[in-house]
Amino acid sequence: MVTLEDVARHAGVSLATASRVLNGSSRQVGRAMRERVEKAAAELGYRTNVAAQTLARGASDVIGLVVHDLVDPYFAAIADGAMRAADARGHMVMVGTTHRDPEREIAYVSTLHAQRVRAVLIAGSRVADAAVTDRLRAELGRYRETGGRVACVGQDLLGVATVAPANREGAADLARALAALGHTRFAVLAGPPHLVTAIDRRTGFTEALADLGLPEPQIVYGSFDRGGGHTAVQEVADATCVFAVNDVMAVGALAALRERGVRVPDDVSVAGFDDIATLRDLTPALSTVRLPLADMGARAVELALSGDHGDPPVVAGVEGRVVLRDSVRRLR
Amino acid sequence: MVTLEDVARHAGVSLATASRVLNGSSRQVGRAMRERVEKAAAELGYRTNVAAQTLARGASDVIGLVVHDLVDPYFAAIADGAMRAADARGHMVMVGTTHRDPEREIAYVSTLHAQRVRAVLIAGSRVADAAVTDRLRAELGRYRETGGRVACVGQDLLGVATVAPANREGAADLARALAALGHTRFAVLAGPPHLVTAIDRRTGFTEALADLGLPEPQIVYGSFDRGGGHTAVQEVADATCVFAVNDVMAVGALAALRERGVRVPDDVSVAGFDDIATLRDLTPALSTVRLPLADMGARAVELALSGDHGDPPVVAGVEGRVVLRDSVRRLR
DNA sequence: GACGATCAGGAAAGCGATTTCCAGTATGGC
């Protein structure tokens, strides 16, 4: 294992000089010395020991990212955006996947804290459970006290910088767009009753319908994934249009409808939320609300890294845009 | 920032004892002392400084993972499997995405080496370019010389432990299955001409056809992604069955065919490779060769972590299983 | 009851960088 000291000795300079040449310092080093050190480092195949560097500097160049599930394209897209942004700033990303277990979320924050990562990004929707949210907040608080930076993608519940998609407004826009097509009898595949993202999308949708003077939609709860959509849609009684609170659920719903021989959009229209790129080739093409997921991940990195420590937490709103495709039809 | 020394002082014990209690050691500590230390740590909110620990121990608990693109569900699935396995062994995962740039792949290995990660996993297909592969191999060699462990998911080209899917055999099996349905005129959307995975799948397919005495298929090269399939399929002249060397390309092909009003499978059959879970709800359902992607990621972790350093590199073969679905039809 | 073996606790030497001083040398203004 080649150390900086080996390099310094080989180049015939001091440790200090070698450090200044190789690992970025504000101090200048004369040209002759610089070249000798660089040559020595190359010859010996020196690699900085980041652990030592982190210890000495008191800060690492790693960013922690906590997501629910990388296989879910929603999180994959956010992670991708975050990693690009991190990379552009010379950071590496450590990822933890919780598979929707809030305890693991807390555990990961703790682990990332121990790693002394520069910032922690938390993506994914919170459950409206005060106790567990409080514990997460406490864990984040301890991390922030020691200089850690935190940003969140999702809801502004943690008291930290947040990239907040306009779930309510997006769902409301979608409701209005669908109503404009002539639909009046709706069903909402609403996901888990206590998941904040799901709640926001459901209420945004239903409130917009109420404002339009339309009848209340049928609400069917279920899980937040494909299976949830698949199961829930089977309980829909009579509706001309089904809104699933995310695209993956909508895909499950489409599959279930197809299995039962219900035609989309002829017999029933279907819409989702997120506009997952991987799902754009479905037939019929899914109507949805587009969220700039990769941008959201990148924004979260910027938010976490920028801003002074005492600043009040920033909330960056992100708008959704309604995209109507073949999965919905005009009525009458 | 609470240090171990603070905890030791607070508990009235030595640094050594505190270390043994809190950060796992083979040595026993008496019950009374242990409890005092644990209490002190809890009261002070102590978090191990992993950088210091890594420096002192000379090894970290982090595993590095290099993939092309997390948004590609193929890599997402592998990453997910790897992360689960890593987690089960108490490791965290640092991810780098290369977006198919071999230079970045090398750069990431270097960075991960600097991080002194316990193991590096490289997923994704290699380009048949000896120069760049040699440089990657050299970089990995330097890492391994200092005790680093490496495993690869894909081809056995790097001289390291490898999880190698049976691309040739899988493609050959698929060719035979399709031929058994009565198809004789094939086209292969072959991806990049120098990508090893693409080459293996293409040749496995064509060789099986040759063995059956069937005419040579039309080969159309292109990129390895959705766009590549979308573009390439438009050059297919006359074939009753199109094989895309991965599912994502097959999806692009399906989209292009649909746009042109070509019906699948009535006018032409389509098959892919990988069996990406996210894509299972396409219509028509895609025929493909199933690879246990998550298992492959997990296997790679095991391979990297197990085995003594002097051992010859293990190659763990992984079989693919042909899955015929609605996207292909029986001819005659 | 003595002796070697076993074991719990502590002092201190690293691990491999960064960074603060300090000293010595060039530079510039007058």
Added chain:
DNA sequence: GCCATACTGGAAATCGCTTTCCTGATCGTC
């Protein structure tokens, strides 16, 4: 030409933890 000023290079302290010895005590055995 002289003094204050800037720079460059080096010695050494430091970051927080692990681990090797070392010491003293407890234990079991003959």
